[in-house]
Amino acid sequence: MSYRSEQVEVLASVGCGLITLARGGLIVGGMPVAHAWDDRQGSIGQYLLRLPFDRTEIERRLRQIEWFVANGIPEYQSLASVFEPIAPLFAPGTYQLTFPIERDGVWDLIDWNERRGDEPYREEFYPYGLQLIATQPRVRLDAERIEHWSRAIAKGARPIVIAVRAANAPSFHFILDGHHKAEAYLAHRIHPAVLELETELGPELSESERAALTARSRPAPARAARRRPRR
8 A cells, every 4th residue: 555645633532541651751551661861961862761561451452453554544544543442542631643754754763672681771872853662672573573574565565653652752752563564664774654643741750760760770782882863
């Protein structure tokens, strides 16, 4: 399916609040699981910390929109109707859906490569253009699924990556669904088809939440370098 023109819609959620979009962070089940913050070194550099979390309920609901994320969203289909099965996951509020976003712009995939057991560590990156931040370690991805999507993309398919963000943060988006697809797009150096869910004003992490995350972090391995954007 070819790209549709960019469309923006408003979505209201009265959901359970399993997922909260914080400023520069992602909270699942009341626990911060991803957070990016200013490195305070005089530039736009960011620190990043991610923690594993239970995706069972998220993946159960995502299965209800499998066809759309695999095949694309027809012009006649509203974004809100496609996203309706997922909306109850989010904290009550008003959200903006945009698809596709920045199709011809600069983008980068901030994957989750380095692991030492399940201990998190602090990374660094520069938020240029569209930043897709993985919320699953790459070692947990299925190489055959990445290859499946790579072949589909090579044949012209543009499967959808679903990403979420708070608007009062830099241009980084946390991947909710589509890690295998994002890796496949990266292999082809093609800008991914991204469906964005955005809240206007995400809450700040509390000092206790920030301290708990920072206490569990440690510097990234020496060979890890700051990320450069891809076109």
